[in-house]
Amino acid sequence: MQYKSKIRRDGEIPYIVKYRNIKYPRLEFRTGELVLVLPHNGHNPEEIIKKHRKWIEGKLKFISDHIGRSSKLKLKQRSVEELRSAVSEFVEEHAEMLCVNVNRIYIRKMKSKWASCSVRKNITINSLMRYLPDSLIRYIVYHEMAHIIERKHTRRFWRAIEREYKNYSEYEKDLFFYWFRLNRLPR
Ligand SMILES: [Zn+2]
Structure with missing residues (x-):
């Protein structure tokens, strides 16, 4: 390209x-x-x-x-298995903080988002997340787990995010640039 x-x-x-x-x-x-x-x-x-x-x-x-x-963004080089174990660790960490439990973690290619969370408390992770720095993986996992409390991006949802990520808009912005990097530019 x-x-x-x-x-x-x-x-x-x-x-x-x-x-x-x-x-x-x-x-x-x-x-x-x-x-x-x-x-x-x-x-x-x-x-x-x-x-x-x-x-x-x-x-x-x-x-x-x-x-x-x-x-200019640097890409981490993780295997899918390494991504899975990083995600699991963050899930465990956040489970206590948010008082929620995750049922299963799926990792697959996703076309339009970083991750999603189902009503059954299953979290699906975009395999492209393996290129992200730990801090962003941690944020995405927290974000998805907060959706177990509140499905939509309501004020209540962002309040739950703010408890851990006061500057969440910075993270969202970084994710936007990484999305561009990983989906629009050669890796
Ligand atoms: Zn969300």
Whole structure:
């Protein structure tokens, strides 16, 4: 994967065009690259770019800022088994603090989140967490276990988080950059 989505010096915005069975043109940034998805009935790509230039420039700036910060993040190299034992330790530690019990821990690839917690008190861990520093694994485990007390991200939920993580928004932000690093940039 290459990340050359910056606006070129001559002011041109690089993009690729894909044709799909859709009604209206669409602009996508899935991999950090501008993709113009067009319906089969003739649209002029240049005109679409021109019309949405401000929006595209904003997106490109956002992406390049994130690539910059994310690419500097160091990745831990753990096996899945090592991840499992780290998670188990934190589960044990937090169980006392939160007065909750976890039923089972599953580890698998997840597409859209770091972890989840079911009503049956099973915690599913994204296997990509093996690249995270201990402090973030600990936070995610705490976060998921707090969901046993409160399912949704309510005020009550964040109060439970604050008991251990006063600065939880910093952790959430770090996780966002790691997500970008692990899902958008080559590992
Ligand atoms: Zn949550």
